Amino acid sequence: xxxxxxxxxxxxxxxxxxxxxxxxxxxxxxxxxxxxxxxxxxxxxxxxxxxxxxxxxxxxxxxxxxxxxxxxxxxxxxxxxxxxxxxxxxxxxxxxxxxxxxxxxxxxxxxxxxxxxxxxxxxxxxxxxxxxxxxxxxxxxxxxxxxxxxxxxxxxxxxxxxxxxxxxxxxxxxxxxxxxxxxxxxxxxxxxxxxxxxxxxxxxxxxxxxxxxxxxxxxxxxxxxxxxxxxxxxxxxxxxxxxxxxxxxxxxxxxxx
Amino acid sequence: xxxxxxxxxxxxxxxxxxxxxxxxxxxxxxxxxxxxxxxxxxxxxxxxxxxxxxxxxxxxxxxxxxxxxxxxxxxxxxxxxxxxxxxxxxxxxxxxxxxxxxxxxxxxxxxxxxxxxxxxxxxxxxxxxxxxxxxxxxxxxxxxxxxxxxxxxxxxxxxxxxxxxxxxxxxxxxxxxxxxxxxxxxxxxxxxxxxxxxxxxxxxxxxxxxxxxxxxxxxxxxxxxxxxxxxxxxxxxxxxxxxxxxxxxxxxxxxxxxxxxxxxxxxxxxxxxxxxxxxxxxxxxxxxxxxxxxxxxxxxxxxx
Numbered sequence: 001x002x003x004x005x006x007x008x009x010x011x012x013x014x015x016x017x018x019x020x021x022x023x024x025x026x027x028x029x030x031x032x033x034x035x036x037x038x039x040x041x042x043x044x045x046x047x048x049x050x051x052x053x054x055x056x057x058x059x060x061x062x063x064x065x066x067x068x069x070x071x072x073x074x075x076x077x078x079x080x081x082x083x084x085x086x087x088x089x090x091x092x093x094x095x096x097x098x099x100x101x102x103x104x105x106x107x108x109x110x111x112x113x114x115x116x117x118x119x120x121x122x123x124x125x126x127x128x129x130x131x132x133x134x135x136x137x138x139x140x141x142x143x144x145x146x147x148x149x150x151x152x153x154x155x156x157x158x159x160x161x162x163x164x165x166x167x168x169x170x171x172x173x174x175x176x177x178x179x180x181x182x183x184x185x186x187x188x189x190x191x192x193x194x195x196x197x198x199x200x201x202x203x204x205x206x207x208x209x210x211x212x213x214x215x216x217x218x219x220x221x222x223x224x225x226x227x228x229x230x231x232x233x234x235x236x237x238x239x240x241x242x243x244x245x246x247x248x249x250x251x252x253x254x255x256x257x
Numbered sequence: 258x259x260x261x262x263x264x265x266x267x268x269x270x271x272x273x274x275x276x277x278x279x280x281x282x283x284x285x286x287x288x289x290x291x292x293x294x295x296x297x298x299x300x301x302x303x304x305x306x307x308x309x310x311x312x313x314x315x316x317x318x319x320x321x322x323x324x325x326x327x328x329x330x331x332x333x334x335x336x337x338x339x340x341x342x343x344x345x346x347x348x349x350x351x352x353x354x355x356x357x358x359x360x361x362x363x364x365x366x367x368x369x370x371x372x373x374x375x376x377x378x379x380x381x382x383x384x385x386x387x388x389x390x391x392x393x394x395x396x397x398x399x400x401x402x403x404x405x406x407x408x409x410x411x412x413x414x415x416x417x418x419x420x421x422x423x424x425x426x427x428x429x430x431x432x433x434x435x436x437x438x439x440x441x442x443x444x445x446x447x448x449x450x451x452x453x454x455x456x457x458x459x460x461x462x463x464x465x466x467x468x469x470x471x472x473x474x475x476x477x478x479x480x481x482x483x484x485x486x487x488x489x490x491x492x493x494x495x496x497x498x499x500x501x502x503x504x505x506x507x508x509x510x511x512x513x514x515x516x517x518x519x520x521x522x523x524x525x526x527x528x529x530x531x532x533x534x535x536x537x538x539x540x541x542x543x544x545x546x547x548x549x550x551x552x553x554x555x556x557x558x559x560x561x
Contacts, residue, residue, distance in 0.1 A: 078474075107476035118471055134264060135477035179475070 022235060022247040025055040029089070030187055030218040031077065036086035037242075038072050045084070046072040048242040054220065056186070059213045061229050062222040063253055064239035070222040073239065074191050077220075078110060079103050091186060108136055111180030111188040111217075115195035117172045119164040119179075125151060126160045129179045136183070150182040151175075154208060170201035174208065181212055188212060190221040194228065202228060226253040268485040269492065272465075279461040280493060286457045287497030287546070290450030291539050295505045297446060298535045301439045308432045315388040315428075317395060318419040320378040320409035323351070330381070333403040337383055342394050344384045351379045378409045389429055391420055451546055458490055458547075459554035469558045479559050486551045494547030495540070502536045 031054040039045040047069045054060055064070050075081045076088055079095045088095040091109050098106065119128050129147045138146075151160055154174040164172050173193060180188060190209065194202035206228055213219045223229060229236060229252060236251030237244055246254060273280055319337075321330060330348070337346045349357070354377040362368050385394060395418060398404055408417040462469070472482050509532070 101479065104473070104476045104478045107474065109476075112474050118467070118474070120468060120471065131471070132475040135472050135475060135481060137481070183475075 022237075022249050025053045028056045030054050030056045030058070030091060031220070032087075032089040033076075034087045034089075036076065036083045036088055038069075038076060038081060039084050045242050047076070047083075050086070050242075050244055052237060052244060052247065054218065056218055057213070057216050058235060059210065059219045059232075060221070060235045060237060061232070061251070062220065062237050062239060063224070063229060068239040069242040070239055071191065072242075074189055074220075074222055077187075077189060078112065079106060104136075108183060109185050109187060111177075111183070111185040113173070113177050113180050113188065113190040113193045115192035117164070117169075117176045117196075119172055119176055121164050124161050124163055125156060125167070125175045125178075128164070128175055129182050132179045132182055146182055147178075150178045153181070153211075154178045168201075169197050170204060173197065173201075173205055177205070177208060177212070181217070185217065187218045188220070190219070190223075192223055193221060194223065194225050199227065206232065229253040265484050265488060269488040272485060272489055273492065276461060276464065279457075279464055280489075283457040283461060283490075283493045284497050284500075286453050287450075287494050287543060288500045290446070290453055291498050291501035291543055292504055294443065294446045294450060294542065295501050295535060295539050296508070297439075297443055298538065299505060299509065301443065302531050302535070304435060304439065308435060311428065312388040312432060313384075315385070315391055315420065315425055317383040317385070317391065317398065319381040319383065319398060319404065320417045320419070321380060321407050322409045323378065325379075325407040329403055329407045330379075333401065333407055334381055336401055336403060337381065337398070340394070340397060342385055342387070342390045342397070344386045347382045347384075349380045349382055351375050351377060354379060391425055395420060447542070450542075451550070455550040455553055458486075458493075458550040461489075462486060462551070462554045462558065466558055469555075473559075482559060483552075483555055486555055487548055490547035490551030491544055492547075494543035498540045498543030501539055501543075505535070505539075506532065 031052070033050050033052045036047055036050045037045050038047040050069075050073075062070050062073060072081065076083055076095070077090055079098060083096055086096075090106065093106060095106070120131065123131060126147055129150060130143045133143045133146065148157070148160065151157055154177055156171060156174050156178065159167060159171060164175070167175065173196075177193075188209070193209070194205055197205065202225060209219050209221065210232075233250045233252075235249050236246070236254070238246035238251075238254060319333075334346050334348065337343055352375070355372075355375045358377060359369055383394065383398075385391060398418065404417075410416045469482055
């Protein structure tokens with residue numbers, strides 16, 4: 001079974017080979033996966049022998065069909081899951097060896113953005129963002145200065161006191177990006193950040209993520225959004241059946257759905 | 258790390274207000290469970306006091322023959338007092354026994370009239386520390402040589418000892434069953450309450466799993482997430498326990514005088530110490546249940 005998968009994977013990798021394959025990373029690494037596999041029950045593995053390096057300050061798309069292992073990839077980086085085999089290093093820390101009680105401190109270095117925003121409906125934009133600082137024990141003073149600042153950065157300075165149900169989908173996603181970024185994490189993970197949004201709004205969100213990337217934050221986006229990936233011309237890592245079948249600098253989505 | 262206490266208190270109070278339906282549900286469940294446990298504890302204390310007063314009536318009377326040497330009787334009394342099972346030994350003289358008999362038989366003076374002289378023997382009345390040891394004590398008395406010397410009827414020692422031979426065994430079998438039942442019932446009620454309360458708190462936490470998920474996502478430490486829930490659980494339990502205690506004291510005030518009237522022959526009664534003890538037990542049980550219930554319920558949502 002694995003042999004066949006191997007063969008297919010290699011074949012596809014060859015077929016999709018691109019004039020600009022990913023070069024070896026030079027500067028400091030943000031993420032390194034070495035021979036990482038993850039199996040759930042006894043089914044075939046969700047991730048199979050994945051090797052990838054992502055440098056500090058990069059902007060990377062992870063693309064692939066449903067079930068290709070994108071979500072597993074993201075969840076491994078958040079250490080919601082531990083790998084069955086292999087080594088994962090995020091921001092210099094070995095996740096496989098990390099003690100459970102240390103995980104919250106890892107997460108303070110990783111901002112997270114999701115398709116469904118995950119905002120608290122009974123809190124305003126300000127309170128939603130402030131919540132992220134409150135629960136990691138930041139002082140009132142820090143909250144009062146940083147929250148308005150980050151809301152201005154995402155362009156919501158006039159929606160500070162609105163509740164999520166008073167905001168459009170794009171605005172809600174901006175609030176959730178503000179929440180992910182308010183702590184200035186070195187790494188921002190986005191799982192289908194534009195999955196619920198129309199193309200125009202999606203473009204705005206991508207521009208915002210690009211701007212955040214310019215501040216030196218590493219941005220990793222798992223997405224289905226073909227048009228976006230093709231327009232942005234950034235590094236693309238393509239997953240299929242739990243393997244990396246393509247890794248290009250300045251890549252495209254590359255599948256015919 | 259600076260954890261501000263204000264946050265926890267504010268958060269718990271806020272949750273209390275925002276999720277008041279859930280909170281009310283939890284408080285009522287805790288209240289009813291603890292009320293049941295409390296009522297049963299009170300009943301248990303009452304039954305116990307009745308059982309104990311009946312048991313305390315178990316004494317051993319050692320009948321002495323007329324003209325037994327005072328020195329021997331005193332020596333026997335001393336021997337008995339030296340026994341670790343014995344609480345006290347009292348000497349009843351022949352005259353006193355007759356007086357007592359007359360007092361008991363006041364209703365039928367014809368029996369007293371028929372008495373010639375004083376047929377009643379003097380006796381040593383032995384009270385025991387633990388009435389359940391009566392059989393052992395009787396054996397101990399029988400082998401005492403002084404006993405055979407002063408006993409009313411040395412030829413038949415059985416006749417010289419009176420301790421309600423037939424009644425005692427049945428009585429103790431009965432009280433043992435009652436005590437076992439009591440413990441079993443309280444244990445069962447406690448288990449049921451724990452399950453109920455755990456379930457209620459779990460529902461309350463389930464209703465807020467989204468919030469917990471976000472807290473974990475942005476890197477709140479587990480203790481930070483847990484503390485407001487635990488505080489809330491304890492607060493709910495305290496309120497439930499207080500309500501239960503108030504209800505029990507109220508019920509006691511309403512029912513006890515009537516019970517005393519209806520059953521004047523039973524020494525039912527509760528001192529404030531017993532009530533205080535039960536209150537303490539309820540509060541501690543409430544806090545314990547609140548902590549344990551929310552702790553267990555949270556484990557699912559906190560597993561990393």
